Amino acid sequence: MADVTLKDVARASGCSIATVSRVLAGTRPVGAETARRVREAAAALGYRPNHAARALRSRATGTVGLVLPQITNPFYPALVRELTHALHADGRAVLLADCDDDPAAEAEHIADLLGRRVDALLVIPADEERSRAAVAAAAARVPLVLMDRGCGPGVADSVAVDNGAGMALVLEHLAATGRRAVCFVGAEGTVSAAAERRGAYAAGAGALDPGAPGRVVLGDFSVEWGRAAVDQVWAARPDALVCANDLIAIGALQRLQQLGADVPGEVAVTGFDDIPMAALSAPGVTTVRQPVAQLAAEAARLLAQRLAGDAGPQRAIRLAPELVVRESSAPKRAARTPA
Amino acid sequence: MADVTLKDVARASGCSIATVSRVLAGTRPVGAETARRVREAAAALGYRPNHAARALRSRATGTVGLVLPQITNPFYPALVRELTHALHADGRAVLLADCDDDPAAEAEHIADLLGRRVDALLVIPADEERSRAAVAAAAARVPLVLMDRGCGPGVADSVAVDNGAGMALVLEHLAATGRRAVCFVGAEGTVSAAAERRGAYAAGAGALDPGAPGRVVLGDFSVEWGRAAVDQVWAARPDALVCANDLIAIGALQRLQQLGADVPGEVAVTGFDDIPMAALSAPGVTTVRQPVAQLAAEAARLLAQRLAGDAGPQRAIRLAPELVVRESSAPKRAARTPA
DNA sequence: TTGAAAGCGCTAACAT
DNA sequence: ATGTTAGCGCTTTCAA
Numbered sequence: 001m002a003d004v005t006l007k008d009v010a011r012a013s014g015c016s017i018a019t020v021s022r023v024l025a026g027t028r029p030v031g032a033e034t035a036r037r038v039r040e041a042a043a044a045l046g047y048r049p050n051h052a053a054r055a056l057r058s059r060a061t062g063t064v065g066l067v068l069p070q071i072t073n074p075f076y077p078a079l080v081r082e083l084t085h086a087l088h089a090d091g092r093a094v095l096l097a098d099c100d101d102d103p104a105a106e107a108e109h110i111a112d113l114l115g116r117r118v119d120a121l122l123v124i125p126a127d128e129e130r131s132r133a134a135v136a137a138a139a140a141r142v143p144l145v146l147m148d149r150g151c152g153p154g155v156a157d158s159v160a161v162d163n164g165a166g167m168a169l170v171l172e173h174l175a176a177t178g179r180r181a182v183c184f185v186g187a188e189g190t191v192s193a194a195a196e197r198r199g200a201y202a203a204g205a206g207a208l209d210p211g212a213p214g215r216v217v218l219g220d221f222s223v224e225w226g227r228a229a230v231d232q233v234w235a236a237r238p239d240a241l242v243c244a245n246d247l248i249a250i251g252a253l254q255r256l257q258q259l260g261a262d263v264p265g266e267v268a269v270t271g272f273d274d275i276p277m278a279a280l281s282a283p284g285v286t287t288v289r290q291p292v293a294q295l296a297a298e299a300a301r302l303l304a305q306r307l308a309g310d311a312g313p314q315r316a317i318r319l320a321p322e323l324v325v326r327e328s329s330a331p332k333r334a335a336r337t338p339a
Numbered sequence: 340m341a342d343v344t345l346k347d348v349a350r351a352s353g354c355s356i357a358t359v360s361r362v363l364a365g366t367r368p369v370g371a372e373t374a375r376r377v378r379e380a381a382a383a384l385g386y387r388p389n390h391a392a393r394a395l396r397s398r399a400t401g402t403v404g405l406v407l408p409q410i411t412n413p414f415y416p417a418l419v420r421e422l423t424h425a426l427h428a429d430g431r432a433v434l435l436a437d438c439d440d441d442p443a444a445e446a447e448h449i450a451d452l453l454g455r456r457v458d459a460l461l462v463i464p465a466d467e468e469r470s471r472a473a474v475a476a477a478a479a480r481v482p483l484v485l486m487d488r489g490c491g492p493g494v495a496d497s498v499a500v501d502n503g504a505g506m507a508l509v510l511e512h513l514a515a516t517g518r519r520a521v522c523f524v525g526a527e528g529t530v531s532a533a534a535e536r537r538g539a540y541a542a543g544a545g546a547l548d549p550g551a552p553g554r555v556v557l558g559d560f561s562v563e564w565g566r567a568a569v570d571q572v573w574a575a576r577p578d579a580l581v582c583a584n585d586l587i588a589i590g591a592l593q594r595l596q597q598l599g600a601d602v603p604g605e606v607a608v609t610g611f612d613d614i615p616m617a618a619l620s621a622p623g624v625t626t627v628r629q630p631v632a633q634l635a636a637e638a639a640r641l642l643a644q645r646l647a648g649d650a651g652p653q654r655a656i657r658l659a660p661e662l663v664v665r666e667s668s669a670p671k672r673a674a675r676t677p678a
Numbered sequence: 679t680t681g682a683a684a685g686c687g688c689t690a691a692c693a694t
Numbered sequence: 695a696t697g698t699t700a701g702c703g704c705t706t707t708c709a710a
Contacts, residue, residue: 048450048453048454049454050454050456051454051455052391052394052400053395056389056391056392063434066435070420071423072615074416077410077416080435080437081439084410085437085439088448093434093436093452095402095435097427098420100420100424112432113432114387115388116401116402116432117390223619254619276411276413277615277616277619280589280616282593282597
């Protein structure tokens with residue numbers, strides 16, 4: 001099982017190592033008969049290229065760094081899955097770094113990955129501002145695609161869901177099902193998911209009710225905040241709670257049920273992202289599904305293009321999401337199945 | 340920003356590249372003054388070692404492959420997080436491969452990672468039997484630690500939770516809170532989580548009730564199965580459903596609530612793993628928490644030992660889990676908070 | 679303690 | 695179409 005090298009394959013197939021390299025890497029035309037012999041010998045010996053050597057010579061490792069804030073954020077596993085599949089399909093391997101929501105750790109991981117000579121980076125920044133320096137520096141060295149969250153304008157290519165369009169879908173759905181006293185339960189901060197969803201609500205809610213754009217409470221993207229928010233807004237008896245993500249929606253749902261409120265009879269609850277939990281809660285949470293597979297595919301495609309030398313203008317790709325209607329926003333008058 | 344090499348540092352600090360290498364890698368004693376100059380020059384130039392070259396020369400990449408069945412399995416993100424942190428703390432990078440529960444894809448990923456010269460592998464096998472060949476072959480080439488699931492006896496070192504001890508904790512807790520008509524909702528198959536939990540129930544449930552060990556229904560590890568299982572067993576009015584994992588428990592809980600059953604008043608429900616959803620459902624699911632951080636730490640330690648040359652006998656490390664009591668198993672007579 | 683020199687396995691000029 | 699040769703950046707003998 002000792003490592004088989006090009007030299008061994010060359011000896012076995014009776015030609016030079018350069019020829020073998022050309023056959024196996026497919027860089028240059030090679031005689032059909034020679035190619036066959038080489039391939040046979042390689043297979044017989046169980047030849048496996050040494051990526052380290054290849055990387056040293058060709059200055060490309062076939063490796064992409066994936067840097068994210070927290071793999072335990074319930075939206076990310078699906079994204080990671082699709083990204084790794086898309087990249088593996090292109091023959092690239094994925095070096096994973098989890099930053100624990102810490103921009104300092106993020107900067108270190110990025111530097112380490114660069115030292116390991118990743119060909120490119122996929123980054124979900126931990127913080128809109130404090131991630132910027134490290135991301136910008138890295139983007140100057142290798143192709144870099146930002147995902148899910150932004151990192152200031154003009155820093156790098158980016159691929160994300162169109163948060164505004166998603167929020168518009170929610171508002172439209174609520175309008176169509178007769179909700180008017182709508183209230184937004186959002187998140188503070190400049191992270192794009194927070195800011196864009198907030199902005200889209202403010203821009204679109206006026207169509208339902210003149211007072212709606214002003215009915216906004218802000219916290220963070222957590223179940224706890226969802227629970228707490230209900231205590232702030234329930235006294236006013238809104239007929240719909242538009243939550244900035246599914247975790248908030250699940251928290252809100254729980255607290256409402258605890259308070260004896262009828263969801264969706266009295267009040268609808270909507271989320272955003274379509275994490276697995278959204279489908280499993282009772283009632284299921286109406287939400288906006290991010291096109292995860294397509295986001296991953298776009299990111300992989302963009303990366304491949306940049307690696308192929310495309311130096312075109314910076315790109316910001318936004319994909320339209322899809323509304324997933326579940327029981328939490330069924331029409332008001334719907335009778336609940338008795339327990 | 341062009342790459343700074345050892346040669347550049349050598350020139351800047353006025354000594355040979357060999358000396359610089361020795362200072363930076365700390366392999367051999369070097370004069371204090373020289374060392375200082377070298378370090379200064381390296382810092383000033385922003386030197387970053389080229390891992391590809393280092394790997395080629397020293398036959399170690401500082402990289403570990405992490406191969407798992409499905410990152411979207413809700414138990415894995417936390418494990419991946421702890422594993423990457425533990426390995427990064429040792430200066431290693433993690434190449435991630437998601438196999439989509441397909442042993443063939445798993446074999447390919449393992450072969451690719453070996454070609455990329457990972458120093459070691461961490462594998463959560465997709466299948467007890469069909470993963471064996473690839474895992475055994477890999478284990479012959481590099482240190483390999485199996486996690487979470489087994490892969491046949493004697494294949495490689497392994498680190499996992501003690502499933503039997505966890506199930507014993509659950510049964511003990513149910514006994515102490517007066518449950519007797521206990522029923523097990525498990526999963527078919529030979530994967531260790533399924534088999535060991537099943538076995539431990541069969542072994543321990545007799546202490547509660549002579550008929551308990553026989554009250555077993557088997558499906559898979561899914562919410563859907565949890566729901567379906569209730570329809571099979573509820574007619575007999577068990578006072579506790581011991582589920583083989585949290586997903587099953589959540590499904591069972593939902594179906595019971597739909598049927599109007601009082602949980603925990605009439606029937607307790609318990610899970611296993613303590614995935615995030617277990618805490619978020621209403622009522623919260625009593626479950627067995629896997630010591631994820633410690634599992635990761637043990638795996639990293641074992642790997643480091645093997646990489647350091649330890650050729651001791653194969654090790655199977657089992658860590659004791661912890662019972663997390665939530666509302667789903669509160670004592671029968673407890674009054675429910677009125678809505 | 680330090681330097682010179684020989685490669686690790688591979689690819690890419692340059693020859694032929 | 696194929697072979698020869700020169701390194702990629704680093705570590706590690708072997709000398710000094």
